[in-house]
Amino acid sequence: MYQSIRPFQTALIPLRTLHYHVRHWGTPSHTEAPLVLLHGWMDVGASYQFVVDAFSEAFVQGRHILAPDWRGFGLTQPPAGNDHYQFADYLADLDRLLDHYAPDQAVDLVGHSMGGNIAMMYAGVRPQRIRRLINLEGFGMPANTPEQAPTRYAQWLDELQRCEQGTLGLKTYDSASAVARRLIKTNPRLPQDKADWLAQHWAQPDSQGQWHILADAAHKIVNAQLYRVEETLALWRAITAPTLAVEASDDSLSQWWQGRYTLAQYHERLQAVHDCQIAIVQDAGHMLHHDQPHAVAALIESFLART
Template sequence: MPDVYRPKRPHRDEFLTLRGLRHHVLHWGQALPGRPPLVMVHGWMDVGASFQFVVDALRDDRQVIALDWRGFGLTESPGGDCYWFPDYLGDLDALLDAVSPGAPVDLLGHSMGGNVVMSYAGVRPQRIRRLINLEGFGLPDVAPAAAPERLSRWLDELKEPPSLRPYASLDEVAARLRKTNPRLPPDKAAWLAGHWARPVSEGGVEGYVLNADPAHKLANPVLYRKAEVMACWQRIAAPTLWVEGCEDQLKHFWGTRYPRDDFEGRLALVPRLERVVLDDAGHMLHHDQPETLAAHLERFLGQPD
C-alpha cells in the first residue's frame, strides 16, 4: 500500500439538516470579521473532501466550507429514483443561510458544482461576493424533439435500477481514481479513496463501494435547456473567475455535440469575467495543479471590492 497523503490543514466535520436531509459539511479555518467564507461544491460522483489538496495549498488560513451534495459522500440520499437539478440550488441556498445568513460568500464550484454555482449566482446575485467556476461547462442544448426518446430511456432504466461496482480494497479504489486521472499522485489517491468509498459487507463478501447513490446514474428525464440557463448566467453580478485545464474537455466528453464556439458564446454572456487556463491539467484540475490553482484563487479573491 502506498504512503497516504497527510493533510496540512485537516478538516472538521459537521452535519447540518438542510431541507430535511442530513448533509455532511467540511470546515477548514475559522470565521474572521469582515472575511467571507469560501464555500466549495464538488462535481458529479465526487465528494467535498476532494478540495483538501487546494485548501492545503492556500497560504491564507481563511475559512473554507465544503459540503457533500445529496446522495454523495456522507450526505443522506432523499430516496426515490431521481435527482433534480433545482434541488442542488435549494440545498446550496439552505447551506448559505446556515453558514453565512447575513453576508455574501465567495463561492466555488467544480464541474457539476460549477454549473450549480453559475445558476445560483444569477438567481441570488446578492448572496455572492466572488464566483469561481472550475470546468463547469454545462451541457449541450437539447431540442424538444428529443423528449420522447429521453423519457422512454428513463422509464426503461427505472425497471432495472443501476448499481455501483464493488472494490476488494481501498487500494483498488485508489487505482480506479488514478486510472481516471493518471496525474493524481499515489499518496493523494490513497487518501482520497478513504473518503470516496465506504466499506460494505453483503452475503459474506467484504469490500468497498463508492459513497454515492446509484440513482445518480439514471438518465435525467428533464431536458437541458440552454436558454433557461443563459438567462441565469446573464444576471450574475459578482466578479467571476473561469478556470479550466489545458486539455480540451469539451471535445473529450462531447465530441462534436457541444462545439467550443457554443461554449465561448455562453461565457461571453457573463458580465464580469476573468479567465485562466492551467498548464498540465485536465478536468480534475484541483487535483492536478492545486498549488497553481490556489495562487489564482488567492489573487482573485484578494482583489478589492
C-alpha cells in the same frame, strides 16, 4: 499516503429532511467572506483538501472554508433510498446551507464540474449572496431541441425501472487500494499518495470488506428534462458577481462530446456573464484541482483579492 497540512472538521447540518455533511476549515469571521467549495458529480467535498492545503497561510487566516457533500454523495445520504435526483434540489440545498453558515454575508463561491454549473445557476438566482464566483470546468451541456423530449422521457422511465430492479448499481472494490487504482485509471495524473488518501474518503467498506463508492446509484439516471441553453443564459446574465471561468489545458469538452459541444461554444455562452475572465491551468485535465492544486489555489487567492 498523502498527509494533509490543514486537517478538516466535519458537521452534520439538519437541512431539507437530510443531515448534510460539511467539511470545514477555519472559523467564522465577520471580516472575511466564507469560501464555499462545491464538488462535482461522483465526487465528495474531501476532493478539495489538496487545494486547501495549497492556500497560503495569509489567505486562510481568519477565513471559514466549507466543502459540503451534495445530497446522495459522500456522507450526505437520504434517509430512504432515492430513485432519481433533480438539479433544482441542489440550488435549494445550497440556499439553506448559506442560510445556516452565512445568513448575513455574501460568500465566495467555487464549484467544480457539476458544482461549477450549480454555482453559476445559483449566482444568477441569488446574485446578492455571491461576492466572487469561480467556475472550475463547469461547462454545461450540449444544446438540446424539443424534439428530443419523447426519447429523453422514455430513457428516464427505463432507467428508473432499472434502478428499482437493482441493475443500475455502482461497482464495488475488494480494497481501498483497488479504489485508488480506479481513481488513477480515471485520472492518470493523480499521484499514488493522493489516490490512496482520496480512496479513504471516496468509498467505505461494508461488513464483508467490500468497498462501496459513496454515491447513490440513482445519480446515474439521466435527467428527465432537457438541457435548455436559453434558460442557462438567462441565469448567467443575472450574475452580478465578478466571475472567473477556469479551464484545464486538456480539452475535456472535445474528449466528451466529440464535436457536439466545443470550447468555442462555451466561450460564446460565457459572454452572457457581464464580468467574466477566463484562466487556463496548464498540464491538467478535468480534475484540475487534483492535478495542479497549487495553481488552482493561486488563481483562487488572486481572484478573491481583486478589488
